[in-house]
Amino acid sequence: MTTTPINLFEYEAAAQNRMHPHEFDYVQGAATDEITMRRTRSAYEHIALRPRVLTGTHAADLTTTVFGKTISAPFMLAPAGGHTRAHPEGELASARAAAKFGTVLGISANSGHKLEDVAEAADGPKWFQAYFYRNREQTVEIVRRAEDAGYDAIIVTLDSSWPSKRERNIRNGYKQGRRANYTPEQVKAAQEAAPKGRFDSAQSSRGQTDPGATWEEVAWLRTVTKLPLIFKGIMTGEDAKLCADNGLDGLIVSNHGARNLDTTMTTIETLPEVVDAVNGKLPVFLDGGIRRGTDVAKAIALGARAVLFGRPIFYGLALDGEDGVSSVLDILRDELEQTMILAGRPSIASIDSTLIRKMPVLD
16 A cells, blocks of 8 residues: 555645644644634535536646746646745755746745745746835845846735734744845844734744735836736735736735635635626636645636645645655646546636536535
């Protein structure tokens, strides 16, 4: 009997045995009671597939395009901070795995390796994630560094402008690891600016982000970079419409893995209203809870161009570094391919709302 994980849930269990408990709790944990995180799997599980037969579907084309570039499957690596929590090579290993697979690597400003080193690690599409910092010059500096290093798009995370209460970290007395893209002076300034006495020290970098930012910042950011701008953290139709009205190039439906604000909708639940609100004016992506190929198909059916995943990156790294991330990607690809062929959908473009139906939640 094989001991190699055959799905992402088994990778999760294996990672828990490999990672330091405090590091695993940091990756796995969510805000306060973790209600939204627990609900996320149920939300996917209560969407049913409607497979068609005798369609002649004997193969499936999983490729899709994002900002004019073809990727091998409609899922990408989300910009999750500090891959070195799970493996010393961290983002360098993730970059190689993503490039080999042929998909986008999202890199966090809080990465464990410098953004320039990650860009040099592998020649694949990469998006860099930053914030509206209190010090706008810091935003200018890091965005231009990403542009100079060859990143293809800028993700601006909007839902992390204030420290959240992550109780696992508080109980563990968790200390934030090194943040390779920030100078010691920037880290010190962030620690001084962050609210004192209420939240865990793992989030001292939140002092850098500006809770007072508004939609007027979009026009300013356009003067900083010509790269596509993607706003991450959109959870309502109202904000999605503002993304379209303000000329954003894309948005990511995300609740930050339920890590910042508890008892929100899950991302798969709010996806339809976001898609309706943008009315085809910009691509909609989704992260949150992707663990099966069927999850990817359901998100595409609800209008997502592609999805991203974060925590499974750490599971793969913890178990086998670059090869572990590659295996996670391969598992999702194989499951999505099986889903499409068995459901009679030969291409990503053929997946639409007729593939799914909402199931009642039974007690």
